[in-house]
């Protein structure tokens with residue numbers, strides 16, 4: 647991998663976009679590498695939580711690579727958009743929880759990458775924005791769709807129409823990030839959160855995510871029916887049996903089996 651580093655710490659994986667000279671901007675090569683790592687994560691049953699962050703202390707991802715985009719033909723722009731959307735959708739559809747550790751600029755495609763994650767924790771110096779209209783384009787990696795689902799249409803429209811950058815505090819206020827922390831403790835905080843999730847029954851956590859994601863786009867009746875399906879499915883797992891037996895025996899489970 648040229649532009650991505652990847653490591654596993656127990657059951658938590660950390661994926662880092664690593665093009666610090668270009669503030670981790672996403673070019674086609676980085677998107678291809680990202681897609682390939684996500685495929686590996688999807689197959690790895692020992693990864694319970696994925697953390698995505700950027701290299702250095704200045705940027706999470708400063709957007710799609712403007713230099714690469716500047717000379718694209720219509721056909722190439724389409725290919726680029728299809729590639730990016732495919733990779734971002736793959737991230738969104740991972741069944742394990744994903745956390746964006748936003749350590750600086752999260753602009754355009756960078757903001758959109760964070761929107762594909764389930765939880766966003768930002769450092770105090772983080773800045774968010776969808777500046778595409780200042781470059782004569784629209785958000786291309788799902789910004790017009792996911793931002794409004796997370797912060798509401800009115801605020802999303804304001805940010806996308808103006809291209810304005812907001813700081814971490816404002817991002818927290820509008821519900822774009824879950825928490826803001828000093829930069830020097832960002833990864834510790836994120837790892838604590840990831841570890842606390844990974845200590846829970848992994849299959850149940852996965853099913854919670856699948857159920858929440860399915861429920862967003864359907865009517866409440868369909869959502870509730872789906873929830874009943876995933877709930878009942880838990881009763882086929884060893885982890886459910888072990889955890890409930892342990893509760894009745896007044897002891898704690900050491901580690902869930904993920905079965």
Ligand code: DAK
Nearest residue numbers: 668669671708709710711712713723727753754755785786
């Ligand atoms: N792409 C390429 N290089 C970038 C970059 C980017 N997005 N952002 C920064 N860099 C590079 C700079 O060019 C500079 O390189 P050198 O000049 O040293 O070679 C280096 O990173 C350091 O940046 P600065 O010197 O500019 O650093 P500053 O601290 O002065 O400013 C900044 C930091 C983040 C405010 C500034 O770099 C900036 O405004 N960057 C651009 C941010 C931006 O506009 N991002 C959104 C990009 S648009 C679509 C698909 C995708 C998308 C849209 C459509 N379809 C195909 C339909 C997505 C679009 C975007 O993401």
